[in-house]
Amino acid sequence: MAITFQSFKTTLGNMVAAAQGACPSLLDLNVGSPGRAMLEAVAGLALWFQFIALQILSRTRLATSIGTDVDSFVQDFGLTRLAGTAATGTVTFTSFTPASQSATIAVGSTVKTASNLIYDVVEDSTNPAWSAADGAYIRPAGTASITVPVQCESAGSAGNVAAGAICLLGTAIAGIDTVTNTAALTNGSDGETDAALRTRFVAYINSRSKATIGAIENAVADVSADLAYQVVENVDTSGAFLPGNVVVYVDDGSGDVSDATINAVYVAVDAVRPAAVSIMVVRPHVVRPAVAMTVSVDATGDLAAVQGTISTNIVTYLNGLAIGAAASYSRLIQIAYAASTSVTNVTGVTLAGGVVDLPATIGTAYRAGTVDFG
Incomplete structure (x- = not known):
């Protein structure tokens, strides 16, 4: 049920009307009168009570909670905010x-x-x-x-x-x-935001008491919100048919995820898998395609700075691809032109030596390789 809050002026006006309506004689409620002063004091308290009610309502719903109130809400269900990585x-x-x-x-x-x-x-x-x-x-x-x-x-x-x-x-x-470091480091992240925690809370609740793909994916996400993963059923790591087996490919964006992370994901997934189902948590097959292009800038542009920006943005794009996702050739051209308004031409663009997208392949993660400007 919606609650309508009143301003100080509206509250005071309603109080004056109520007091005058209950009194057979005319009341002196002009500004500065004792009666007006009493009503204004009570109206101020009414605003304070409204504020308290608003705070209570905002804290009793996850959708309107913020900060530590989000934490206390989800902790009642056994969920905690993920720290930065x-x-x-x-x-x-x-x-x-x-x-x-x-x-x-x-x-x-x-x-x-x-x-x-x-x-x-x-x-x-x-x-x-x-x-x-x-x-x-x-x-x-x-x-x-x-x-x-x-x-x-x-x-x-x-x-x-x-x-x-x-x-x-x-x-x-x-x-x-x-x-x-020959490649940029891009996979560090700050702590989980309120919005991200709210979204994960929904997935967390929906996956309880289930051994579905969604439950396994949620278990991986609970280890770290910044992990890229792909869950594949009924195959082994070579892609051969293996009934009852689940392969979880995991990466943190670097293409070289640590043993500790692999082990943590295995423990989390093992806790939600059904009986008689085997699990394998492995690193993806990492492909680092070489990128080459020639970039021209006008008189207002600093070619070295523009090339640096393009290189960083290409690294961010490739390292952010999901496991099993394709790498787009045309995105490289877009990234180059978007780097600066001084870019006048982008030619000779190649991705892994070709001019086509790299295909989506199960268990394969495209990550940043060399970026050559000729």
């Missing part, structure tokens, strides 16, 4: 004299940007440079560079940086002279 990606460590010695890069070694954003080296058992025996990454003598995964120490979108921004060693490493 730290940006992850890869950096390349290089030695100027690789033949003279090898290098050991321990987990926890730090690198940073010029603005002092710090990133830690994290473990990835699938990385070719990882040594289980040493518990570290090894650059063998004779190999100039190795690429390893890192994670920002600070959660949030502040950890998203352009290619080349990570350029300083925070930890001295014997046999390593320089470090850089």
